[in-house]
Amino acid sequence: MTLTSDLYNSRSKIDFAPIWKRSLPISLGLVVLGVIITSVFGVNRSIEFEGGALFSVPVEQSVTVGEVRDVVGVPQARIQRIENADGSSAMRVQIPTELASEFDRVGADLNAVLIPGEQISRDTVGPTWGSQITQSAVRALVLFFIVVAIYLAIRLEPKMALGALVAVVHDLVLTVTVYSILRIEVSPATVIALLTILGYSLYDTVVVYDKVLENWIEPANRRKKYSDLMNESMNQVIMRSVNTTITTVLPVASMLIIGAFLLGGDSLRGFAIALLIGLLLGTYSSIFVAAPLLAWIKERYPDPLPEKI
Template sequence: MSKLGNLGARLHRGEVGYDFVGNRKIWYGISILITITAILGLTVRGLNMGIEFEGGAVFTTPKTSVSVSQAETYAEQASGHQAVVQRLGGGELRIQISGVDTGKSNGVKTALSKDLKVPAEEIAADLVGPSWGDQIAAKAWQGLVIFMILVVIYLAIAFEWRMAIAALVALIHDITITVGIYALVGFEVTPGTVIGLLTILGYSLYDTVVVFDSLKEQTKDITKQTRWTYSDVANRSINSTLVRSINTTVVALLPVAGLLFIGGGVLGAGTLNDISLSLFVGLAAGAYSSIFIATPLVADLKEREPQMKALRKRVMAKRAQAAAEEELAGTRSVGLDPDEPDDAAAVVGPRSQPASRNRGRGRPSGKRR
């Protein structure tokens, strides 16, 4: 841990660092590849929408020895619709049937009682109508759009419009990847998923704003110097906050991983999968986008400005001049004969005076007699 702390201090001071902005094309390519994969998964497989969005019924049975696959067969035969069955931690079964008419729920419940050999009164039924599901979906999209608009307005006022655009691109990147993972994995999309998405968007913005704030502070008078370009300062801002971003991301991912892998996988609490998967994927994608997407994209947009183009020319010219002088000095030092006296040293060092010039020194007038 002390080594990590020392590394963070050295990164903050600019003693070491990685050229994130210089290698931005690599990160853009990786993000594009992941995004295309997510879109293909969403297009081919689609989302497994919960009954809160499509309407239907959820039956929770008492503990039974019937297998999940057999229970799915019984549920589909009783309802005529596709069923999703999950085994809960205590051996109970959660049977979700989307699109089933709520008026037929009693008949489905009776059939399941016979097939699963459990008392009908011990089967809990939750019914959702399709109109209510449509309202939930509309409200979810409405909340997401409003969130995006408010984010862009705030960042444009607090920072500048280029940073607002970069943050918006990073958010869309995170949403697309998270939704695509949901499609590929096949987890159920519930209101908990929407809550998880909104949560990880806020977390992604937190990391991005931290870097943007550092970048804004370091570029106040950037045009008054000729040592750094805007991309150089942006890269230093990423490096100075890198360890902080890693620490906060790891600390946030650990409990979410516990919910996803231990709660959902080991203990069988399937109801935790919807929100834990969105949080886990979104937190990782948000940390990636704040470092590899948002800030390099801001640097790309800023470098298009006339002032930044002129600054880059001055910086490059100064660096070329310094390199030429260094090369020239190296050539001179290499070309010197070690057996011959160095002229520069002869000029700088003390010169031996003729004996005649030393006459008369030490007398009040200093004149020769």
Template sequence: MSKLGTLGARLHRGEIGYDFVGKRKIWYGISILITITAIVGLAVRGLNMGIEFQGGAVFTTEKTSISVARAEEYAEAASGHDAIVQKLGNGGMRIQIAGIETDKSDQIKEDLAKDLKVDAEKINADLVGPSWGDQIANKAWQGLAIFMVLVVIYLAIAFEWRMALAALVALVHDITITVGVYALVGFEVTPGTVIGLLTILGYSLYDTVVVFDSLKEQTKDLTKQTRWTYSEVADRSINSTLVRSINTTVVALLPVGGLLFIGGGVLGAGMLNDISLSLFVGLAAGAYSSIFIATPLVADLKEREPQMKALKKRVLAKRAQAAAQAETGQGHGGAEEPDGPEDTEPEDAAPAVVGPRGTSASGTQSGPRNQPASRNRGRGRPSGKRR
């Protein structure tokens, strides 16, 4: 842990760092490949929408000895639709059948009671009409759209429109990947899934805003110096917040992973899968997009500005001049000509440390040397007074 803390401190001070922005084409390529895979999975397999969105019925039974596979067969035979059966902790079952008419639920309930050998009066039925499911779906999409619009407006006011655009791209990236994973895995999409999506979007924005805030502080009066380009400052902003982003992401993924793998997998609480999967995938995708997508995209957009193009030319020209002077100094035995006044810039010049008697710290004379008065001056000479 001490090594990790030391690493974080060195990253924050800019002593070490990784070139995230310089290798942005690699990250863009990885994101495009993952996004295409998610879109293909969504187009081929589609989403397994829950009854809250397409209507249907959920039957909850008391304890029964019938297996889950056999119960699925009974439910599909009774309803004529696909059924999802989950074993409950008390030995009962939760049978979900989508797309059925509500007026057929009583007959399906009677058939299930006979096949499962339970009392029909003890089977609880929750019905959802198709029209109500459509309203829920529309409200979910409207809420998501309003959320993203408000986020873009806030970021445009708090930072600038380029950062707002980059954050929007990162959000769409996270949503597409999460929805694509749902399609590939086949988990059911419920209102809990929508809640999970909204949660991970907020978390993704948290990491993004932290990096953007650091970038905004470090780019003040950037064009008045010639040491760094905008992309290099953006890279420093990512590195300075990297360890914190990793720590917060890992800490958030641990309990969500417990819900997904232990609660949904080991304990069989399938109702936790709809929200835990969206949280797990979304948190990981959000941390990735904040580091590898949002900030490099802002750097790309800013580098297109005329001021930043001119700054980059000045920075590269100054570095080329310094390299040429270093080579010239080596070729002449280390004697390097001093820079002229036109090569000196106030923001980059280090103040000279002046030593005693007008010399610099290196011992070289920094100005005209003023000789002290000699103690023997005037000895053996007339004082100049007339007698």
């Protein structure tokens, strides 16, 4: 039998233990590094979170970001070139809310690079609205963690809830780190995508944990080390996790490549990127973070066999 056949028939004998010994410290190191990077460089928050004014200026292909920056004359301005699906170009100029006195002057000066006959669009978000959006996003994430922790503690067990939440935090931190490094704009759509991928991450982890719990109550498995039982259970469900990820990643990748890049759907880009990164991280964390972490906790703090599931 080939490895592929064994995997699909839940007969594989992959020894995950040596991999897990490396994956946990590596993942921990990446999370710490991610927190440092995000703390130092921050994230590129959209106007909905920061407040301010956002100008969209149709420009000729020859106009550069540097030229627009010279016209704007505001060092704190964020300027980005947008390439539309029809071949036209535009500059997005975001001015922070603390420079509200400059909004009108910047809007007038941008006419110098505007294509004749076109118009400059302007959106303004007040600091109070931006603060409310930020607080709502944080509350949504906190509520998500509370509800998930309670449900998993009841449906599975508290230690499994802890392992699942650690894996979710791992995915969230690394996704935000990628956004920080690549300076991808974080918008309300990104927050929605993050909540979505946290759900997928939990799904993969719960699949693994549920199989472990199912195997653990079998009399023949009661004397096994928890790490050995986890290894056996992982071999039984790994292809289910991989197949779920593949079937989910393909449409997301299509949305990113076709919708965001080829058709110029800027609103889709941040959403699709967050989904793609999160789905891949969710699969990784369920196999290489949540599984070995639970085995480590169980072997150091064992508890009696549950009477029922």
